Amino acid sequence: MIDKTVLKRLTEIVGKENVFDQKSDRITHSYDATGRSYLPDVVVYAGSAAEVSEVMKVANRYLIPVLPRGAGSGFTGGTLPVQGGIVLVLTRMDRILAIDTENLVAVVEPGVVTAELQRQVEKQGLFYPPDPASKEFCTMGGNVAECAGGPRCVKYGVTKDYIMGLEVVTPTGEIIRTGGKTLKNVVGYDLTKLFVGSEGTLGIVTRIVVKLLPKPEAKKTMLVQFSTIDGAARGVSEIIRAKIIPTTLEFLDASTIDCIRDISPVPLPEECRAILLIEVDGDREIIEKQAVRIMEVLQPLSVLDTRIAENAEESEEIWQVRRSVSSSMRKINPDKFNEDIVVPRSRVPDMIRALENLSREYGVPIVNFGHAGDGNIHVNVMVDLREEGMEEKVHNVMEDIFRTAVELEGSISGEHGIGISKMDYMGMEVSEITMRYMEKIKESFDPNNILNPGKIFQKPIAAEGAL
Numbered sequence: 499m500i501d502k503t504v505l506k507r508l509t510e511i512v513g514k515e516n517v518f519d520q521k522s523d524r525i526t527h528s529y530d531a532t533g534r535s536y537l538p539d540v541v542v543y544a545g546s547a548a549e550v551s552e553v554m555k556v557a558n559r560y561l562i563p564v565l566p567r568g569a570g571s572g573f574t575g576g577t578l579p580v581q582g583g584i585v586l587v588l589t590r591m592d593r594i595l596a597i598d599t600e601n602l603v604a605v606v607e608p609g610v611v612t613a614e615l616q617r618q619v620e621k622q623g624l625f626y627p628p629d630p631a632s633k634e635f636c637t638m639g640g641n642v643a644e645c646a647g648g649p650r651c652v653k654y655g656v657t658k659d660y661i662m663g664l665e666v667v668t669p670t671g672e673i674i675r676t677g678g679k680t681l682k683n684v685v686g687y688d689l690t691k692l693f694v695g696s697e698g699t700l701g702i703v704t705r706i707v708v709k710l711l712p713k714p715e716a717k718k719t720m721l722v723q724f725s726t727i728d729g730a731a732r733g734v735s736e737i738i739r740a741k742i743i744p745t746t747l748e749f750l751d752a753s754t755i756d757c758i759r760d761i762s763p764v765p766l767p768e769e770c771r772a773i774l775l776i777e778v779d780g781d782r783e784i785i786e787k788q789a790v791r792i793m794e795v796l797q798p799l800s801v802l803d804t805r806i807a808e809n810a811e812e813s814e815e816i817w818q819v820r821r822s823v824s825s826s827m828r829k830i831n832p833d834k835f836n837e838d839i840v841v842p843r844s845r846v847p848d849m850i851r852a853l854e855n856l857s858r859e860y861g862v863p864i865v866n867f868g869h870a871g872d873g874n875i876h877v878n879v880m881v882d883l884r885e886e887g888m889e890e891k892v893h894n895v896m897e898d899i900f901r902t903a904v905e906l907e908g909s910i911s912g913e914h915g916i917g918i919s920k921m922d923y924m925g926m927e928v929s930e931i932t933m934r935y936m937e938k939i940k941e942s943f944d945p946n947n948i949l950n951p952g953k954i955f956q957k958p959i960a961a962e963g964a965l
C-alpha cells in the first residue's frame with residue numbers, strides 16, 4: 499500500500515490523470531515478456547525530466563523502490579517491481595525532438611518506439627540500424643537500458659554503438675547530461691557507455707542522442723538450406739573468409755526447422771537440417787556481386803537448396819520463415835525457457851553440438867536459432883512444468899548451458915541482460931572482485947538502493963525499501 503501523503507505528492511508532480519493506484523492498473527503494469535508478475539503499489543506516467551526528478555526525490559525521502567518502464571517487452575524481468583513500489587512509465591515522453599541531417603544525429607525522448615524512429619529517419623534518406631525483433635513496440639529508453647541488439651548487428655553493431663549522448667535523472671533526482679552530438683569526446687569518464695546496458699539500475703534516461711547513417715541503396719535476401727549443421731556453420735566462416743560482412747546472418751537448427759515445417763511459406767524437406775538466412779545491403783551493383791560470391795562459397799557445403807529474393811515480396815516470404823519460429827515452438831511443449839547466450843562466431847558449431855548432447859542427456863527438447871554471424875544463439879528449452887521434478891531439471895540444464903557458453907569463451911547474455919532471470923548465474927562469468935566494483939558503482943549513484951532494487955545483484959546492497 500502506498501502512503502496517502504506520497505500519493506498526494508505524486509499527483510501534484512504529474513497530475514491526477516497520470517497516477518494509477520487501482521488494482522486493475524497495477525496488474526497491467528505487473529509483468530513483462532518473462533511472464534512473471536509482481537504487483538506495484540502505484541503506477542506513474544512521467545511527462546518530463548523535471549517530473550522524473552521530482553518523483554525520484556519523493557522516492558528517496560520515503561525509501562520507495564522505483565522501476566522505470568518502457569513497453570514492458572524485456573525478457574529478464576528488468577521492469578518488474580519485485581519489492582513493490584512505483585512503476586514509472588516513460589511512454590508519454592515519445593517525441594522525436596530533432597533529426598539533424600547535417601551532423602547525422604537524432605535526438606529523441608525515451609518513449610519513442612524504435613521502428614517509428616527508423617521510419618522517420620528513413621524518410622530523410624538516413625538509417626538507424628539497431629533492430630530488435632520487438633522494434634514495432636519496444637522503446638528507445640528500454641533499448642538503451644538493455645543495449646538491445648538484433649539481426650543487423652553482424653554488420654552494424656548494437657545499441658551502444660549508436661548512443662552518443664544522454665540526459666539522465668539520477669536515482670537521487672539530479673538531472674545530468676553525458677556525451678553529445680560530436681563523434682569525438684574524451685572529457686572525463688565515458689558515462690554514456692556506463693548507462694547503456696545498465697538495465698535501469700543507475701539512472702532514468704530522459705533524452706537520447708543517436709548516431710545515424712546514410713540509408714543503404716538496396717538489399718538482397720537469401721535463404722540457403724543445408725543437409726548438415728556443420729555445412730551451415732562452415733558456411734558462416736567461409737562467407738566471412740570471403741571478406742563479406744552480411745547485414746544479417748541468421749541460422750535455424752534442425753529442431754527449429756521441425757517446428758516450422760508445416761507452416762513455412764518456403765518448402766522445407768525432411769533432409770533440410772539447417773538453414774542460413776543471409777541479407778546483404780549497400781550499393782546495388784556491389785550486393786549483386788556479393789550474392790553471387792556467397793552462393794559460390796556455400797555451394798560445396800552440403801547445400802540442398804538456395805533461394806534468392808528478386809523483389810520485396812520474395813524477401814518478405816523468406817523473413818516469414820524466421821518469424822514463424824517463436825509462435826510454432828509451443829507445439830512441442832507448453833513451457834518455454836528462452837536464453838540468449840553468445841559465443842565467438844567460430845565456436846557456434848561446438849555450442850550447437852553441446853546443446854544437442856544436453857538435450858539428449860536431460861531428455862528435454864532444446865530448440866536453437868539466432869544470429870550465427872555474431873555467435874548469439876537463442877536457446878529455447880521446451881518443457882512441461884506439470885511434470886514432476888521438471889523445475890529442477892530446467893535449472894540444471896540452464897546451468898550446464900551457461901557453463902558451456904562461458905567455457906567456450908562466450909557470455910551468458912548477448913542482448914537480454916541479467917534482470918532477475920540470470921542473477922544466479924552471473925558469478926559464472928563475472929569474478930567476485932569485478933562484481934564488487936559494479937556494486938560500488940551502483941552504491942555511488944543510488945545510496946538508498948531505490949532505483950530498480952533486486953536486479954542484476956544477488957544481495958540488497960544498501961538500505962532496504964521502506965515498503
Ligand SMILES: Cc1cc2nc3c(=O)[nH]c(=O)nc-3n(C[C@H](O)[C@H](O)[C@H](O)COP(=O)(O)OP(=O)(O)OC[C@H]3O[C@@H](n4cnc5c(N)ncnc54)[C@H](O)[C@@H]3O)c2cc1C
Pocket residue numbers: 530531565566567568569570571572573575576577588608629630631632635636637638639640641642643644645646647648649697698699701702703704913914950
Ligand atoms: C517478441 C520479442 C522479441 C524481442 N527481440 C529482441 C531482439 O531481437 N533483441 C533484443 O535485444 N531484445 C529483444 N527483445 C527484448 C526487449 O524487447 C528489449 O530488451 C527492449 O530493449 C526492451 O524495451 P522496452 O521498452 O520494452 O523496455 P522494458 O521491458 O519496459 O524495460 C526493460 C529495462 O529497461 C529499463 N528501462 C526502460 N526504460 C528506461 C529508461 N527510460 N531509463 C532507464 N531504464 C529504462 C527497465 O527498468 C528495465 O530494466 C524482444 C522481446 C520480445 C517480447
